[in-house]
């Protein structure tokens with residue numbers, strides 16, 4: 001018997017943060033916000049960052065997206081180095097999508113135009129097909145012609161998710177995407193978004209203050225506290 005066949009191979013690394021340190025320059029010197037954040041995610045994992053206000057959760061997402069320089073460490077995605085203290089791939093070349101707390105839909109564009117916004121390189125036909133697929137995916141198949149202000153908060157957040165997923169990013173970053181919603185809707189939408197991401201085998205990092213939300217969504221939870229390395233636990 002081939003003994004190697006009985007050895008389970010470790011999950012392939014899709015996203016890795018390796019000893020990442022982040023901070024902001026102040027007149028008094030560097031204000032270090034994130035000290036030594038390390039984690040490796042396989043494709044399809046959903047990681048949640050939990051921690052008190054101001055501990056640096058959004059700073060980590062911004063660094064992955066390309067909007068904060070690394071003070072130490074490295075970030076790699078699907079075999080590509082996104083950032084080290086000496087090199088940084090431009091945000092638009094990272095293939096990373098983001099969803100924020102306030103939806104950030106363009107008010108002067110319809111729902112369909114919002115979703116199509118990141119698809120400018122494609123033909124009209126391809127764009128229309130992708131928009132229809134995304135609307136179906138987030139449960140709003142008839143909302144394409146609506147304006148953002150005609151939708152509820154939960155519907156707008158679904159459109160924001162559709163817009164982020166439309167260009168097929170390799171990684172999705174969600175910064176407290178449910179926090180402006182009431183608690184019932186918040187719970188329902190968290191579960192829906194988890195199911196959508198699972199169906200697509202999508203890798204994502206979610207920032208939240210809410211432990212129940214993290215437990216409902218995550219395969220991995222990173223707990224942050226000021227000045228301490230991020231502590232990661234795996235969820236069943």
Ligand SMILES: Nc1ncnc2c1ncn2[C@@H]1O[C@H](COP(=O)(O)OP(=O)(O)OP(=O)(O)O)[C@@H](O)[C@H]1O
Pocket residue numbers: 024033051052053054055056057058059060
């Ligand atoms: N551009 C900036 N320049 C200087 N300091 C900043 C900047 N952005 C954030 N900070 C500081 O970095 C710290 C971490 O901010 P960050 O937004 O990452 O925290 P957070 O954990 O996401 O907080 P919250 O849960 O309130 O959104 C805060 O003390 C904040 O004041």
